[in-house]
Amino acid sequence: MYRKLFLITLSWLIATPLVAASIVLNKRDAEVWLPQQALTGSLIDLDVPTVRIVQADTSFSVSVVNRRFSFNVSLSPGANSIHAEAMVNGEVMSSGAVTLTLMYTPVPLVKLRAKAQGDNILLSVDVVENPQGRALRYYWCAHAQNPAVVKLSNSSAATPSARIPATRGRYTFSLAVIAGGDSTWYQTYVVRDAQGVHAFAPDTDVPAWMQYAVVYEVTPHRFVAHGTFRDITAKLPELKTLGINTLWLQPIFQTHQIGQGYDVTNYLALRSDLGSEQDFRTLVHTAKQQGIRVMLDIVPNHTSIHHPYAADYAAWGDRSHYARFYQHTFDGAPYASFYHKDEQGFVYYFWKDLVNLDYSNEEVQRWMIEVCKYWLRAYDVDGYRFDAVWGVISRQPGFAQRLRTELKSIKPDFLLLAEDKAADANVYAAGFDAAYDWTADTTWVSQWSWQYEYHDRESRTVFNHPSTEKRVTLLRDALFNNGDPTAARLRFLENNDLPRFIRGHNLAQTRMAAALLFALPGMPMLYNGQEMGYPKHPYSGGDLFRREQTIRSLDTTGLYDHYRQLIALRAAHPALTGNNLVLQHQAPQQGVLVLHRWAGQEHIIVLLNLGDTATTVPVDAILPPGTKKRLTAIDLLTGERLKLQTGRQTTVRANAHSGRWILLK
Structure with a gap:
């Protein structure tokens, strides 16, 4: 015992x-x-x-x-x-x-302001944050590339003044904020035009170049077989020839799977399969030499479940420093009906591997702000497309304005494009410059306004709806009953989430829709491959182009030349890049919709026949009020000259599935 x-x-x-x-x-x-x-x-x-x-x-x-x-x-x-x-x-x-x-160096954050008084301006500094509480000193300078020389009254004062010369253009001013031995640079600008001097308003002004932007979205690893930064750089001259002036690169950061890149595992490092930092720097530099701006795709709503921070929480639970970096509760915010929770307590929307960040945590906000500042300062990129930012805004609506302040203080004409609803004015009030052409329907997060029914593999749009009459009414509502029709929108036929347009439409419908796309206010976009009628869904495998062949040589549809013409005509005619847009005429049973676009003395009639048969449209119906009884017009797309006369029951022909741009002389 x-x-x-x-x-x-x-x-x-x-x-x-x-x-x-x-x-x-x-x-x-x-x-x-x-x-x-x-x-x-x-x-x-x-x-x-x-x-x-x-x-x-x-x-x-x-x-x-x-x-x-x-x-x-x-x-x-x-x-x-x-x-x-x-x-x-x-x-x-x-x-x-x-x-x-x-992981970063805290620096003072300032907001620069310029006030115009006739030909004179007064510059000033608002200190938003001074995290180390050190005494601040200032040094102002006018850019050497300004249209004319500007002399500042006192370059070391907090509020210097200057007289803007008569030469028109943009005058940029930089400020070094000096704290101890460290300095941080910020910018603002004023514009001299025919009406006088206008100062940049950091809280509300959008980049002037956005009005003329033609965006081209690139999926880097599929651009060619095993695509790299060098492959994109090599085709920049072709994109320039096409008319592209803004390049949007899908996420280029380290990712768990090579895919489209939205499962980020390191926001501060490039994907090794795409190339080196020098390769990326060369891409940005070469694009700018070609007159092409570069936008990056930032993923602020979520990280990959394989991100080191998420993995640390999964391993250590509440002992992890990153426990509060991620959302763990259902908060009742907009879109909360789309929440799911995995077995480890991570909340996500639609994809289990993409887990939501918790923006009520100040540390998460600072993390994402510093990520955005890093790529801007290190590579001088021109804008961000913010992936799934609708989720961030719904949970923490004040974050966007804070982010705007920090980025616009560094580069005032930096573009903030929200993957969110342009139909919702709150997106712009939050601080974004532009948003997606989506409907306001919150039961469907990402309903494209030209899409009448969701299908994951088919493009079901207003252009191929079974009812001709319905096509017109749906398109009219998409254009005029979907928020402000002149709000800054990203307009598209395809993107990295949509089925390829040409798979659900014939070539004539595709050409017509493209003509409408480039005739509307907003930023038109092409998704790589769209310009040659590439048919495969973005989620499918397959490479778009070939290193040894031009893009145009791969096009068997004629779409490359069609898009090139549309882009060139849009650039040449102010009526097509301005914001003036009215519904001039509609005949739903015929499938006819007529729009009027104008700027100054230039007037363009956009005539669409969405129907399956040719038709004629009365001249009296398409001409704006006050038009002369007799005038000459030209169809910009075909070169056909038209003699139009009101009151004589004359008509204009519109072929089936066609779009006409009629310039009134």
Whole structure:
């Protein structure tokens, strides 16, 4: 019996480790995105009234209550080693060290303002944040590339003034904000035109170049077989010839799967399969030399489930520094009906591998802001398309305006394009310059306004609706009953989520829809391959182009030349890039819709026949009020000259599935 008891006691001692007295910091090593961090610790089998916190060359004491203690630290950029220690029986007992790596350098944030008074301007500085509380000094300068030389009254003053010369154009001013030995540069500008001098308004103004932008979306790895930055660079001259002036690259950051790139695992590093940093720098530089701006695709709503921060939470739960980086509760925000939760407690919308970030956490906001600032400052990119930002705005609507302030202070004409509803004015009020041509229907997050019914593989649009009459009424509503028709919209027939347009429409319908696309206010966009009638769905495999062949040589549809013509005509006619748009005439039973576009003395009639048969349209119906009884017109798309006369029951012919741009002389 004694021997049995001895064996039981021995086995208990072996199975139960002896716990020595120790000091424990309740924190694991982490990358952090705020300099102020709160930590806690505890004592095990130890009673002391205070512990000393040691961080680099500094230390301070904190009280211990019920063997627990807490304290705050202020971190320097880079790695910060922190430990706790106490004197016990004449010897120093120390906890293990925790390393918190501050991933950015906090700098002052300012908002520059310019006020015009006749030919004179007054520049001023609003300090939004001064995170280190240091005294600030200023140095202003006018850009050497300004249309004419500008002299500032006092370059080191907070509020210098200047007289803007008579030469028209944009005058840019930079400010260095100096804190100690560090300086950060910001910009603003004024414009001299025929009406006078106008100052950039950072809270509301949109980039002037957006009015003339023709966007081309690229899926880098499929651009050619195993595509790289170098492959895109090589085809820039072709894109320039086509008329493209704005390049949108889908996510180029490190990702778990090579795919389209929306499952980001490192926002601050490039995908190795696309090439080196120098390759990307060359792409941006070459594009700018060609007159092509470059936009990146930023993914702020979610990370990959395989992101190191998400993996750390999955492994350590609430002990992870990143526990509050991710959404774990259903909050009742807009689109909450689309929430799902996985077995680890991550909330996501539609894709289980893409888990939502928690924007109520200030550290998450700072992280994403610094990511956006990094690519802007490091590569001078011209804008961001913000993926699924509808999810961010719905959960934290104030974040967008904060992001806008930080980016526009660095580059005032930086473009903020929201993947959100242009039909909702709140998207623009939040701080975005442009948004998607989606409907306001919140039961369907991403309903394209020209799409009457969702199908994951077929393009069901107003142009191929079974009812001719319905085609006209649906298109009319999409254009005029879907929010402000002149709001800055990204307009498209295809993108990385939609079925290819030509798979659901014949060539005539495709050409007609393209003619409408480039005749409307907003930013028209082509998705790579659209210009040659590429048929495969973006989610399918397959490479778009070939290294050894031009894009045009691969086109068997004639669409390349059609798009090239549309783009060139749009650039040549101010009526097509302005915001004036009215519904001139509609005849739903015929399938006819007529729009009037104008700028100054230029008037263009956009005549669409959505029907399956040719028809004629009365001249009296298509001409705007006040038009002369007799005039000459030209169809810009065909070159046909038309003699139009009102009151004589004359007509204009419209072929089936056709679009005409009639310039009134």
